[in-house]
Amino acid sequence: MHIGVPKEIKIHESRVGLTPPAVRELVASGHHVMVQKNAGMQIDLGDDKYRNAGAEIVETPQEIYAKADLIVKVKEPQSSELPLLRAGQVLFTYLHLAPDPVQAKSLMDSGCIAIAYETVTDSFGGLPLLAPMSEVAGRMAIQAGAHALELDQGGRGMLLGGVSGVPAARVVVLGGGVVGTNAARIAMGVEAHVTVLDKSIHRLQQLDSQYGSRINTVFSTVDALEEHVTTADLVIGAVLVPGGAAPKLVTREMVSRMNRGTVLVDVAIDQGGCFATSKPTTLADPIFILDGVVHYCVSNMPGAVARTSTFALNNATLPFVLALANKGYRKALMDDPHLRNGLNVCQGRLTHEAVAHALGLAYVSALDTLTQ
Numbered sequence: 001m002h003i004g005v006p007k008e009i010k011i012h013e014s015r016v017g018l019t020p021p022a023v024r025e026l027v028a029s030g031h032h033v034m035v036q037k038n039a040g041m042q043i044d045l046g047d048d049k050y051r052n053a054g055a056e057i058v059e060t061p062q063e064i065y066a067k068a069d070l071i072v073k074v075k076e077p078q079s080s081e082l083p084l085l086r087a088g089q090v091l092f093t094y095l096h097l098a099p100d101p102v103q104a105k106s107l108m109d110s111g112c113i114a115i116a117y118e119t120v121t122d123s124f125g126g127l128p129l130l131a132p133m134s135e136v137a138g139r140m141a142i143q144a145g146a147h148a149l150e151l152d153q154g155g156r157g158m159l160l161g162g163v164s165g166v167p168a169a170r171v172v173v174l175g176g177g178v179v180g181t182n183a184a185r186i187a188m189g190v191e192a193h194v195t196v197l198d199k200s201i202h203r204l205q206q207l208d209s210q211y212g213s214r215i216n217t218v219f220s221t222v223d224a225l226e227e228h229v230t231t232a233d234l235v236i237g238a239v240l241v242p243g244g245a246a247p248k249l250v251t252r253e254m255v256s257r258m259n260r261g262t263v264l265v266d267v268a269i270d271q272g273g274c275f276a277t278s279k280p281t282t283l284a285d286p287i288f289i290l291d292g293v294v295h296y297c298v299s300n301m302p303g304a305v306a307r308t309s310t311f312a313l314n315n316a317t318l319p320f321v322l323a324l325a326n327k328g329y330r331k332a333l334m335d336d337p338h339l340r341n342g343l344n345v346c347q348g349r350l351t352h353e354a355v356a357h358a359l360g361l362a363y364v365s366a367l368d369t370l371t372q
Contacts, residue, residue, distance in 0.1 A: 001031050001325045004068025006061040007039040010075045012283035014042040014306035017072035017093070019314045020053040022321070027054030031325045034058050034068060043307040065089075070324055074313065075300060076103055087111030087347065090329045092321065094118055094133075095344055098245045098358035099272035107345040113329050117317065119243045119352055120342035127242060129320070129342075131178050132312035134267075136302040138182025138238065141265045142171070142190070144296050145234040148263040148287060154294045156261030158233055161191035168193045172228045174220070174249055174274060175238035176203040179267050183236045188214045195228055225249055230257045237266040237274040243344075243354035245272040252276045260292035269297040333370055340366050 003026060005017045016039045018026070023033045033055045037047060047057045058064055065071065065084035073093035077085065082103070085091060088111065095116035097104045107114045117129035127134075142160070149155035149169065162168035171187045173180045176198035187194045188211065197220040198204055204217040218224050229235055229250055239246055246268035255264070255277050266278040273279075277290050280299045288295050302309035320339055323332040333340045343351045343366040350356040356363035 001070055001328075002068050003031055003033045003070045003072060003321075003325060004064035005033065005035045005039055005055075005072050006064050006081070007036040008074055009061075009078050009080070010300065010303075013075055013300055013303045015074040015303055015310045015313070016040040016043070016045060017074055018321070019311060020045060020049040020055075022314045022318050023050060023055045024053040025318060025322065026325060029322060029326060032056065034064050036061055036064055040310070043310060045310075070321075070329075072317075072321055074310075076100070077107075082106040082110065085110040085112045089113070090115065090324060092117070092317070092324065094270075096270045097344055097352075097355045098243060099270075101359050104345070104350065104355070104359055104361070108348050108350065111347050112345065113343070113347065114345040115324075115329075115333075115339070115342045116243075116344045116352070117313075117342065119344060119355075120320065121242075121338045123338070126178075127240075128338075129313070129316050130240075132316050133302045133309060134178035134240075135182050136305060136309050136312060137267050138179040138236075139186050140301050140304065141179070141183045141236045141238070141267050142186040142192075142234075144286070144298075144301070145171075145236065145263050145265045146190070148265070148294045148296050149234060149261070151261075153287060154261065154289045155263055156233060156259065158261075160187065160234070169233040170231065171195070171234045171236065172197065172232040173236045173238055174225070174229075175240065176200065176207055176217075177238065177240060179238035179240070180236065181207065183238060183267075184211070184215060187234075192234075195232075197224060197228060220249075226254055229254055231259075232262060233259070234263045234265070235275075237264065237268050237278075239268050239274045240271065241354065243352050243358075245358045246274045248274060248276045250275040250277075255293050256291050258291075258293050261294065262292075263294045263296065265296045267301065270299040273297060330370055333366065340370075343369075346370070 151157035195216040351366040
């Protein structure tokens with residue numbers, strides 16, 4: 001199979017779809033891999049490393065999209081890339097279609113087969129291709145929040161862990177999944193006062209058992225949210241509805257009652273955000289202030305640590321890329337129900353129920369589409 005890896009063009013995005021070791025695995029299986037020139041240059045994955053792994057280096061994305069049967073990316077195709085997709089071509093990347101009707105329509109119009117990393121599942125009920133980036137984003141959320149709390153960023157001028165005689169900052173984490181757990185872990189590491197809210201008693205019990213008195217666990221209700229969010233110094237939004245838009249847990253009224261300089265880090269922003277006041281920002285301009293509250297809403301946070309993120313992501317995606325390349329997309333999807341859950345768009349149809357519901361469009365099951 002001809003596999004193409006274009007250079008990511010989203011602002012401040014330096015991750016790359018395949019690493020040289022991943023390319024070597026694919027070449028060893030008999031596949032032809034094309035990598036766009038300088039695709040990994042910013043993270044010290046130069047063209048020579050790809051050549052040594054067996055890849056062909058090509059100059060333009062147009063050449064990759066024209067020749068490749070399978071496109072492996074990191075971020076959703078940008079406006080200049082969408083017209084390059086063609087019918088029958090397989091796109092394997094993060095898509096986050098629920099809050100993006102324009103991209104969804106373009107993918108449907110192209111006739112391509114679009115498989116989203118974020119909705120591939122596993123036998124444990126998890127999201128294995130989202131988990132590595134969730135781990136990175138959760139840990140980064142505390143770094144970003146700590147920086148935003150500094151006075152020159154508009155924050156309260158607080159040190160997360162406090163010092164002798166001065167209380168630590170109050171960090172509230174909404175959601176106890178992969179993002180929330182990693183955020184809480186880093187916040188505890190700097191000795192902040194950490195509270196995690198979640199609707200799953202089982203998950204709260206796990207966190208309580210794992211971290212004991214270092215963490216406060218609270219069952220999430222409107223009343224609990226209002227109480228903890230409005231008195232926090234740093235709030236991490238870490239909620240996820242697989243494939244769907246994130247729920248707006250924190251209302252505009254709650255934000256207006258927060259202390260001046262409180263920081264909100266909305267990790268769920270690529271799914272629409274879980275704060276009513278959130279709007280997407282970039283790594284180049286990550287912060288805005290509304291009602292005196294600092295908002296950090298970068299939609300590709302792991303892109304700031306692109307080398308770590310690229311290798312972590314490839315560890316998770318490579319088995320699926322090999323399956324798609326070795327079997328072809330139809331057999332790979334039919335053989336693996338977890339990979340099939342990643343199918344969002346197939347030849348003009350929306351094939352993920354949560355995405356279709358979020359966009360208000362017709363849904364056709366992936367199985368029905370593949371067997372027609």
